[in-house]
Amino acid sequence: MRDVELFLLDMDGTFYLGDKLIRGALEFLDVVKSQGKNFLFLTNNSSKGPRQYVEKLRRLGVNVDETHVFTSGEATALFLLERYGKTKLFLVGTKALEETLCSYGHTIEWRDPQLVVLGYDTEVTYEKLARACLLIRRNLPYIATHPDINCPSEEGPLPDTGSFIALIERSTGRLPDYVVGKPNSLMMQIVSKRFNLPTSKIAMVGDRLYTDMEFAIRSGAMAILVLSGETTREDFERSSTKPHLVVEDIAVLARMLERG
Known part of the structure; x- marks a missing residue:
């Protein structure tokens, strides 16, 4: 080392x-x-943005700022910019992930998006999952922020983006075109x-x-x-x-x- x-x-x-x-x-x-x-x-973990992670770390006694944090959500935003430019996207993700993606110039679109982004959505609803599956069946580009199957917690492992990927595959027959993290x-x-x-x-x-x-x-x-x-x-x-x-x-x- x-x-x-x-x-x-x-x-x-x-x-x-x-x-x-x-x-x-x-x-x-x-x-x-x-x-x-x-x-x-x-x-x-794309469920939070850099600001939320900094707030949590500071609560735990760690003196850091946003330059000390990099998430798969940020990497996804940068990947989308490089590959597609500023995009209209349908998001299965948290408000914090939406904030991160929009801070890089992307917009969230329900009716007519250019692609689908799947993150670790701790605010997931059946409506969001169903809409994502419908769009994925139309062969829209489909991007996942990361492949983690579970997220550790004090109570035990919790289903993460990889588990949502498996669910969507069972419904649509498709895996993500690209997994960023x-x-x-x-x-x-x-x-x-x-x-x-x-x-x-x-x-x-x-x-x-x-x-x-x-x-x-x-x-x-x-x-x-x-x-x-x-x-x-x-x-x-x-x-x-x-x-x-x-x-x-x-x-x-x-x-x-x-x-x-």
Whole structure:
């Protein structure tokens, strides 16, 4: 880890769980700062925007601003701009995701959209899902913000965008044309340019093998798995995805980084 200059931190299951910081979270940031390294919260969870994440982190005692957060919702907005320009889209997503997409010049359209965007919608209704399926059957472009099947919570795993993808596939026979978030390397490309760093100087710290770790490995970054969220040690041992480092939680990682 001596060569790592930027740590990308997943949030749900890695830095906090629900409204509680995971053991060692603040200590890890202190060590990173003391060594002159950088960090960025990088999350697939598109149900909130950067502002909402900053508000939550500050409530938990983490002094950050919006430059310290990058979400799959933002990456989706940038992808749409590059691929389609400013678009009229039908959204299965939260008000916060709508706010994020509109801040990049996109508009939300119910009757005659150009494409469908599916995010982690904690405000989902049957009406929205039904309308999305009708539009997807018309062969409109169909974009998902990320593929996570579950979102960790204090009560246990909750259905995430990947579960909605499966539901829509059962109804329409279609999978998304493009899934923007981790493990897609698009987010890494944006981050690499923003910090002017090669991916070999970047580490991804996360709790999911099929998103966080695949994302790092595909992008040429260091893959650090924490076992404080979705992935259990048994999951890791059965998986063909092998991160560079596996630790119990971010507290262990902080001690390792401090020791050098």
